[in-house]
Amino acid sequence: xxxxxxxxxxxxxxxxxxxxxxxxxxxxxxxxxxxxxxxxxxxxxxxxxxxxxxxxxxxxxxxxxxxxxxxxxxxxxxxxxxxxxxxxxxxxxxxxxxxxxxxxxxxxxxxxxxxxxxxxxxxxxxxxxxxxxxxxxxxxxxxxxxxxxxxxxxxxxxxxxxxxxxxxxxxxxxxxxxxxxxxxxxxxxxxxxxxxxxxxxxxxxxxxxxxxxxxxxxxxxxxxxxxxxxxxxxxxxxxxxxxxxxxxxxxxxxxxxxxxxxxxxxxxxxxxxxxxxxxxxxxxxxxxxxxxxxxxxxxxxxxxxxxxxxxxxxxxxxxxxxxxxxxxxxxxxxxxxxxxxxxxxxxxxxxxxxxxxxxxxxx
Amino acid sequence: xxxxxxxxxxxxxxxxxxxxxxxxxxxxxxxxxxxxxxxxxxxxxxxxxxxxxxxxxxxxxxxxxxxxxxxxxxxxxxxxxxxxxxxxxxxxxxxxxxxxxxxxxxxxxxxxxxxxxxxxxxxxxxxxxxxxxxxxxxxxxxxxxxxxxxxxxxxxxxxxxxxxxxxxxxxxxxxxxxxxxxxxxxxxxxxxxxxxxxxxxxxxxxxxxxxxxxxxxxxxxxxxxxxxxxxxxxxxxxxxxxxxxxxxxxxxxxxxxxxxxxxxxxxxxxxxxxxxxxxxxxxxxxxxxxxxxxxxxxxxxxxxxxxxxxxxxxxxxxxxxxxxxxxxxxxxxxxxxxxxxxxxxxxxxxxxxxxxxxxxxxxxxxxxxxxxxxxxxxxxxxxxxxxxxxxxxxxxxxxxxxxxxxxxxxxxxxxxxxxxxxxxxxxxxxxxxxxxxxxxxxxxxxxxxxxxxxxxxxxxxxxxxxxxxxxxxxxxxxxxxxxxxxxxxxxxxxxxxxxxxxxxxxxxxxxxxxxxxxxxxxxxxxxxxx
Numbered sequence: 001x002x003x004x005x006x007x008x009x010x011x012x013x014x015x016x017x018x019x020x021x022x023x024x025x026x027x028x029x030x031x032x033x034x035x036x037x038x039x040x041x042x043x044x045x046x047x048x049x050x051x052x053x054x055x056x057x058x059x060x061x062x063x064x065x066x067x068x069x070x071x072x073x074x075x076x077x078x079x080x081x082x083x084x085x086x087x088x089x090x091x092x093x094x095x096x097x098x099x100x101x102x103x104x105x106x107x108x109x110x111x112x113x114x115x116x117x118x119x120x121x122x123x124x125x126x127x128x129x130x131x132x133x134x135x136x137x138x139x140x141x142x143x144x145x146x147x148x149x150x151x152x153x154x155x156x157x158x159x160x161x162x163x164x165x166x167x168x169x170x171x172x173x174x175x176x177x178x179x180x181x182x183x184x185x186x187x188x189x190x191x192x193x194x195x196x197x198x199x200x201x202x203x204x205x206x207x208x209x210x211x212x213x214x215x216x217x218x219x220x221x222x223x224x225x226x227x228x229x230x231x232x233x234x235x236x237x238x239x240x241x242x243x244x245x246x247x248x249x250x251x252x253x254x255x256x257x258x259x260x261x262x263x264x265x266x267x268x269x270x271x272x273x274x275x276x277x278x279x280x281x282x283x284x285x286x287x288x289x290x291x292x293x294x295x296x297x298x299x300x301x302x303x304x305x306x307x308x309x310x311x312x313x314x315x316x317x318x319x320x321x322x323x324x325x326x327x328x329x330x331x332x333x334x335x336x337x338x339x340x341x342x343x344x345x346x347x348x349x350x351x352x353x354x355x356x357x358x359x360x361x362x363x
Numbered sequence: 364x365x366x367x368x369x370x371x372x373x374x375x376x377x378x379x380x381x382x383x384x385x386x387x388x389x390x391x392x393x394x395x396x397x398x399x400x401x402x403x404x405x406x407x408x409x410x411x412x413x414x415x416x417x418x419x420x421x422x423x424x425x426x427x428x429x430x431x432x433x434x435x436x437x438x439x440x441x442x443x444x445x446x447x448x449x450x451x452x453x454x455x456x457x458x459x460x461x462x463x464x465x466x467x468x469x470x471x472x473x474x475x476x477x478x479x480x481x482x483x484x485x486x487x488x489x490x491x492x493x494x495x496x497x498x499x500x501x502x503x504x505x506x507x508x509x510x511x512x513x514x515x516x517x518x519x520x521x522x523x524x525x526x527x528x529x530x531x532x533x534x535x536x537x538x539x540x541x542x543x544x545x546x547x548x549x550x551x552x553x554x555x556x557x558x559x560x561x562x563x564x565x566x567x568x569x570x571x572x573x574x575x576x577x578x579x580x581x582x583x584x585x586x587x588x589x590x591x592x593x594x595x596x597x598x599x600x601x602x603x604x605x606x607x608x609x610x611x612x613x614x615x616x617x618x619x620x621x622x623x624x625x626x627x628x629x630x631x632x633x634x635x636x637x638x639x640x641x642x643x644x645x646x647x648x649x650x651x652x653x654x655x656x657x658x659x660x661x662x663x664x665x666x667x668x669x670x671x672x673x674x675x676x677x678x679x680x681x682x683x684x685x686x687x688x689x690x691x692x693x694x695x696x697x698x699x700x701x702x703x704x705x706x707x708x709x710x711x712x713x714x715x716x717x718x719x720x721x722x723x724x725x726x727x728x729x730x731x732x733x734x735x736x737x738x739x740x741x742x743x744x745x746x747x748x749x750x751x752x753x754x755x756x757x758x759x760x761x762x763x764x765x766x767x768x769x770x771x772x773x774x775x776x777x778x779x780x781x782x783x784x785x786x787x788x789x790x791x792x793x794x795x796x797x798x799x800x801x802x803x804x805x806x807x808x809x810x811x812x813x814x815x816x817x818x819x820x821x822x823x824x825x826x827x828x829x830x831x832x833x834x835x836x837x838x839x840x841x842x843x844x845x846x847x848x849x850x851x852x853x854x855x856x857x858x859x860x861x862x863x864x865x866x867x868x869x870x871x872x873x874x875x876x877x878x879x880x881x882x883x884x885x886x887x888x889x890x891x892x893x
Contacts, residue, residue, distance in 0.1 A: 012856055013857055015856065017856075020853055023867045026870065061849060062842060064834070064841070067842065067845060071848060071852075074849060074856070075848065075852045078851075078853070081856050
């Protein structure tokens with residue numbers, strides 16, 4: 001967490017000054033930083049996280065293959081410094097894209113043509129400077145909600161997350177600056193599906209079980225991951241993950257726990273090694289008699305299954321291999337909502353309390 | 364009783380069909396199957412004859428071609444040359460008797476082969492318009508010019524002379540033919556225009572003046588004063604004859620013994636080879652050629668086919684030559700790059716032949732359509748039956764992608780190029796009498812491919828260099844545009860002075876640019892050499 005104390009403004013300035021001094025010496029300006037492709041992703045068995053390896057790449061300006069990306073990186077750094085850090089404002093990834101999207105005079109070339117390019121440049125800047133996107137004042141779409149006995153402070157406002165009705169607290173894109181005033185919960189339940197969150201909220205599951213509920217829709221955003229990590233570390237709360245019984249669900253869990261390939265450089269600030277997988281497991285399918293509600297695996301599922309079972313962190317875990325093997329034997333997957341077939345509140349009244357009581361978790 | 368015998372009854376209907384009558388019914392065999400093609404064929408036959416005549420006289424050809432449109436489907440074709448002219452007695456036979464010619468009985472590289480061409484044109488004119496073909500010919504400045512109006516007696520294959528008198532003609536020597544015919548004039552790949560243009564490409568020693576039906580006068584200039592090397596006449600090679608030919612040769616020979624027949628009437632047979640052949644055929648070397656039985660001829664034929672005899676001489680061929688082919692191509696096809704290849708002579712079925720190929724690339728040539736393939740045989744453009752031609756097959760079978768052209772499967776490649784293939788031979792194996800497609804002999808296909816591959820390699824190295832040079836230019840341009848952007852961004856980041864950063868970046872570029880410029884010039888030098 002030492003990085004957090006560094007002043008981002010100075011860090012960007014330093015990066016700029018290094019390049020300027022290379023140019024003054026008549027050198028082709030060059031940026032050296034760790035490669036971010038799969039070949040340089042290492043699964044660190046000790047910390048159980050994905051991190052970047054030691055392979056470095058160089059990007060120089062007077063090189064046709066590099067020059068555009070070089071310019072994009074520097075352009076984005078300049079925008080962040082001048083427009084955001086200097087003024088203390090925040091901007092969206094989308095906004096940064098629009099600020100950097102200009103046509104270079106005398107050409108028909110745009111500095112960036114679509115948002116993926118400016119997004120990539122920001123990620124590069126994170127790797128180059130060691131600053132996180134959040135520290136660079138760049139936010140993403142906020143997605144996800146929280147409900148439970150937590151009182152937190154967000155930009156000077158005090159928010160009681162137990163009194164926010166059906167919607168719950170809308171988790172911002174940047175969660176670094178939140179502070180937890182009072183937390184009264186035994187565990188956090190994170191779920192992939194917003195629909196399940198609504199079900200549990202309506203059933204007052206969090207009240208009855210003294211839990212905090214967190215959801216996103218699909219992939220877990222950086223903001224949510226950072227929030228979960230802080231709750232886990234600062235408040236010492238166990239975190240349970242509830243996803244569909246499919247490889248995409250498994251991977252959502254693995255990203256929260258070990259980190260992701262795309263954001264391996266930020267693993268330190270995002271991963272939660274202690275997180276546990278609650279369900280849906282293959283055993284749940286058998287024990288809760290859900291076989292009738294299975295969905296046949298399609299081509300994409302099978303491809304993804306093959307990829308997932310090749311990942312080192314799955315490959316070396318017998319429990320997970322067993323899950324994948326059973327999924328293959330079923331030839332099918334299942335959604336969390338399949339539990340509704342047993343009764344609309346079966347999940348909040350039986351399934352979850354039972355699983356948590358019996359500590360039926362996968363690591 | 365006699366009336367009841369069917370054969371006798373039938374015999375009343377049986378009679379000889381003259382060759383002229385045969386071709387009247389089968390004009391497609393000679394390439395006169397539609398009015399558009401007929402116009403091209405008439406011009407082609409006349410021009411081919413003129414060029415052959417000039418070659419024999421060793422004079423630089425100057426050919427005048429005029430196509431006049433009388434009505435929608437009526438045309439007059441005039442072709443005039445400065446060749447040796449034709450002696451008076453021969454004029455009717457040459458123009459108005461099919462299968463009359465000097466070239467069928469000898470082996471020498473020439474445009475005409477069978478002596479059908481020009482008389483077929485006359486026949487076509489007669490059939491479609493009933494008009495006479497008008498000929499003027501003069502053989503010497505001091506001799507008179509003769510004027511003829513001719514028809515063909517189609518039953519007897521004999522000339523009908525309508526008019527015949529002396530005329531004043533300003534030329535020192537030469538021949539002029541004027542025919543009227545039913546035809547259609549079109550522009551495009553198979554037009555008279557195209558035929559003349561392509562003829563100019565492969566005959567760079569020829570000057571052609573062409574007056575189109577639209578009365579536009581186009582001059583195709585001569586680009587060399589060197590006459591093509593005169594092709595030598597050769598005797599047949601034993602591997603290239605057919606049984607019937609051998610029988611005829613034995614009957615017609617002036618040699619008195621088999622041994623001397625073999626030595627005198629064939630090439631590449633000396634006394635030793637001759638006596639070996641006689642021995643193997645169990646025939647006396649002193650046997651009279653005329654006395655050999657047909658059974659004996661058959662076994663002699665087989666032995667000749669299999670005998671180890673060195674390949675025929677190839678100095679009988681007269682290729683265009685890589686340098687002149689390129690000159691010819693340059694003057695008619697505008698492109699950025701030209702490559703030519705002349706293969707060493709080779710042999711198919713005892714017939715010497717030689718392949719030349721050329722590629723023109725770039726410039727204004729169409730980038731996205733199939734490459735234009737120009738086929739030539741003994742300096743004559745082949746405009747029809749591209750699909751049936753061995754040259755097309757060999758071109759499609761060559762892999763063009765490594766040479767920088769696009770190609771899908773075994774098809775004619777796609778790209779901004781013209782491909783030229785010329786086959787020179789004492790006997791070009793055409794698939795039909797229309798002489799538009801070369802037959803598919805393995806030896807010929809192989810040579811064509813080798814020639815094309817050689818051109819292809821030159822093309823590939825040009826494209827590589829050219830693309831590189833272009834990229835380098837673009838690169839410099841790109842950096843020049845990027846520098847102000849980079850300087851401004853870096854200045855924002857570092858609070859350093861923007862113009863100082865910009866100046867320094869420009870210095871770095873100009874240091875690199877001098878290097879880049881050198882290599883561009885280097886490439887252009889290479890281009891000039893190739």
